[in-house]
Amino acid sequence: MLEEYARFTDSGTLRELELIARKLRGVKVLHVNSTKVGGGVAEILHRLVPLMNELGIECHWEVIRGDENFFRVTKKIHNLLHMPDKVSLSYEDILTYMRYTYENLSRVDTDPYDIVFIHDPQPLGLIVKKRPGQRWVWRCHIDVSSPDEETWRFVETFVNGYDAAIFHIPEFVKDGVRVPTFIIPPSIDPLHDKNRELERDFVVSTLERLGIDPGKPIVLQVSRFDRLKDPFGVIEAYRIVKRRMDCQLVLAGSFASDDPEGEEVYREVLKAKGEDPDIHVLNLPPDSHLEINALQRAAAVVVQKSIREGFGLVVSEGMWKGKPVVGSNIGGIRRQIIHGITGYLVNSTEGTAFRVKQLLADGDLRRRLGENARERVRHSFLIIRHLKDYLIVLLTLLEGREKPVDLLHAP
Amino acid sequence: MSEFRFRSELWTAQYTGVKANTLGSFLKALKELDDDTIYYHLYRNMFEYHFFPTDYWNSFSYWFAENGFPVLAEKFSAIDLIGCVCLADIREEMVRILEREGYSFDKLCKPFYFIRTVRKVVDLGITARNLSEFREGLRRVGIHSLFYHLITSRLVHCSPMNDFSRWLAEIGEEKKAEEINSIDLFSTSLYRVKEEILKILES
Numbered sequence: 001m002l003e004e005y006a007r008f009t010d011s012g013t014l015r016e017l018e019l020i021a022r023k024l025r026g027v028k029v030l031h032v033n034s035t036k037v038g039g040g041v042a043e044i045l046h047r048l049v050p051l052m053n054e055l056g057i058e059c060h061w062e063v064i065r066g067d068e069n070f071f072r073v074t075k076k077i078h079n080l081l082h083m084p085d086k087v088s089l090s091y092e093d094i095l096t097y098m099r100y101t102y103e104n105l106s107r108v109d110t111d112p113y114d115i116v117f118i119h120d121p122q123p124l125g126l127i128v129k130k131r132p133g134q135r136w137v138w139r140c141h142i143d144v145s146s147p148d149e150e151t152w153r154f155v156e157t158f159v160n161g162y163d164a165a166i167f168h169i170p171e172f173v174k175d176g177v178r179v180p181t182f183i184i185p186p187s188i189d190p191l192h193d194k195n196r197e198l199e200r201d202f203v204v205s206t207l208e209r210l211g212i213d214p215g216k217p218i219v220l221q222v223s224r225f226d227r228l229k230d231p232f233g234v235i236e237a238y239r240i241v242k243r244r245m246d247c248q249l250v251l252a253g254s255f256a257s258d259d260p261e262g263e264e265v266y267r268e269v270l271k272a273k274g275e276d277p278d279i280h281v282l283n284l285p286p287d288s289h290l291e292i293n294a295l296q297r298a299a300a301v302v303v304q305k306s307i308r309e310g311f312g313l314v315v316s317e318g319m320w321k322g323k324p325v326v327g328s329n330i331g332g333i334r335r336q337i338i339h340g341i342t343g344y345l346v347n348s349t350e351g352t353a354f355r356v357k358q359l360l361a362d363g364d365l366r367r368r369l370g371e372n373a374r375e376r377v378r379h380s381f382l383i384i385r386h387l388k389d390y391l392i393v394l395l396t397l398l399e400g401r402e403k404p405v406d407l408l409h410a411p
Numbered sequence: 412m413s414e415f416r417f418r419s420e421l422w423t424a425q426y427t428g429v430k431a432n433t434l435g436s437f438l439k440a441l442k443e444l445d446d447d448t449i450y451y452h453l454y455r456n457m458f459e460y461h462f463f464p465t466d467y468w469n470s471f472s473y474w475f476a477e478n479g480f481p482v483l484a485e486k487f488s489a490i491d492l493i494g495c496v497c498l499a500d501i502r503e504e505m506v507r508i509l510e511r512e513g514y515s516f517d518k519l520c521k522p523f524y525f526i527r528t529v530r531k532v533v534d535l536g537i538t539a540r541n542l543s544e545f546r547e548g549l550r551r552v553g554i555h556s557l558f559y560h561l562i563t564s565r566l567v568h569c570s571p572m573n574d575f576s577r578w579l580a581e582i583g584e585e586k587k588a589e590e591i592n593s594i595d596l597f598s599t600s601l602y603r604v605k606e607e608i609l610k611i612l613e614s
Contacts, residue, residue: 010553010554010555011551011552011553012419012535012551012552012553012554012555012556013553013555015535015553016419016421016533016535016553016555016556017421019419019533019534019535019536020421020531020533167426170426170430170524170526171522171524173426173428177428180425181425181426181428182423182424182425182426182529183423183424183425183426183526184423184424338460338463338465341463341464341465342463372463375462375463376463379459379462380459388421388423389423391421392421392422392423392529392531393423393529395531396423396529396531
């Protein structure tokens with residue numbers, strides 16, 4: 001599998017990874033998260049775990065269990081770590097979290113491993129199982145820089161029990177994190193259906209199937225129906241562009257059946273679209289990877305006008321397809337787009353419209369920025385770079401490991 | 412005759428926990444943080460963007476520009492990072508620039524997050540005993556290896572010459588050594604640098 005990535009990397013990279021991995025032969029690694037399907041974490045682990053095994057590192061992946069009640073609480077924790085809300089974590093919520101954590105302690109066998117990666121807050125409490133000599137790493141995929149303070153205080157006790165943490169960007173790190181913190185941005189997989197090369201015929205037929213005119217320039221935003229992705233701002237920007245330039249806007253996303261707000265936002269977006277036949281609001285099933293891929297390849301300009309964003313890997317997905325991306329000047333989007341070189345960073349609806357117009361008007365500019373964008377992703381946001389980062393973290397943590405204390409035979 | 416061993420370097424980033432939101436706190440951090448942090452912002456940053464014509468060559472300059480210090484941004488970008496032999500000299504030079512002018516050290520800025528590099532060097536198992544073997548070896552290695560031999564290793568050893576040039580001089584190829592040592596690594600991509608070195612070796 002590793003060799004399939006050779007065409008996306010610099011000639012020496014795979015060899016270097018193999019050499020680094022040799023130093024980790026015999027090391028056992030476990031990843032723990034809360035789901036095998038859906039979401040960016042599962043997507044990355046599906047590829048990262050077999051790649052690590054191929055490099056000779058024994059790597060396993062376990063998923064914690066819980067019922068609806070547990071996941072309601074962990075979703076609440078997730079949201080409150082992201083930003084404060086009217087209601088903080090309740091005593092009952094904490095009890096629920098601890099009860100299921102306790103149950104998972106006996107379900108997830110962490111003892112045989114040298115390094116345990118815990119992804120996100122759901123399995124965070126498993127740290128109490130850490131045995132001497134092991135290294136535990138909390139891989140945080142969310143922005144916890146300005147959380148609900150009470151929720152953070154609850155989580156902080158666990159976090160600082162780890163040997164290290166990993167965040168996407170330093171801006172996401174809360175001041176109270178006192179363990180060594182690595183900064184590792186997420187990545188996309190060029191071999192995934194979302195990103196692999198597609199035949200032009202497939203792209204065109206997908207557009208036709210979705211009722212989109214393949215002959216008219218497409219401005220695209222891919223995101224779930226969420227106010228924080230500002231679909232209304234995108235429509236407003238499109239209307240400014242449309243006064244001078246003929247184009248069509250595609251807002252492609254999905255909402256889960258159990259997300260009442262998503263459905264509400266979707267309806268509001270449909271209302272905002274009005275009778276404009278050139279605005280396409282597509283509510284696609286969550287596994288519509290090939291369709292999203294086709295839309296990104298067909299787009300003239302990709303937009304990501306989020307108000308707040310985890311990392312916004314969808315930006316890299318667009319860039320990987322050689323598209324200039326006009327994105328909000330925030331968080332992870334700032335990290336991906338180099339202003340004026342791979343796309344544009346914008347701070348307003350008007351700014352979005354201005355840059356979209358500029359790009360629609362100039363095919364050479366689109367091509368040049370798009371080529372740079374693809375190169376930027378190839379160098380910095382593909383899964384091979386992610387794998388490299390993990391190997392360095394493994395080596396660093398194991399080098400600093402003191403000998404395990406043998407409690408059974410201690411004098 | 413001595414043997415040249417091609418090595419490479421892989422790295423990741425670690426947050427120091429230090430952030431600056433004024434020029435004053437930036438200067439303090441600049442004086443106190445370790446060399447691996449200075450290295451990250453001045454050199455590793457270059458590697459991330461080496462194939463693009465970016466406005467500045469280091470993250471310090473971007474921060475200055477974003478916070479209304481365009482002169483500092485230019486001055487920091489113009490520091491001769493290849494000419495400087497070791498990081499202590501560069502650090503001194505940066506501190507001098509900051510202290511020389513009458514900047515407002517209390518003005519509130521967007522935070523700057525100091526990151527340090529965590530590096531791991533690997534021996535690629537490729538060696539050269541003469542010019543032709545060296546050329547072949549260079550063809551086989553990637554840009555991480557180039558970065559290590561041309562930049563990191565030179566800084567680690569506080570040497571005015573990069574590894575390639577030092578070895579070439581040792582085997583009597585002083586002219587080639589000098590030509591390779593004078594390549595401006597900051598004006599082009601490392602892919603082009605590799606081509607340029609191969610051309611020099613073939614001439």
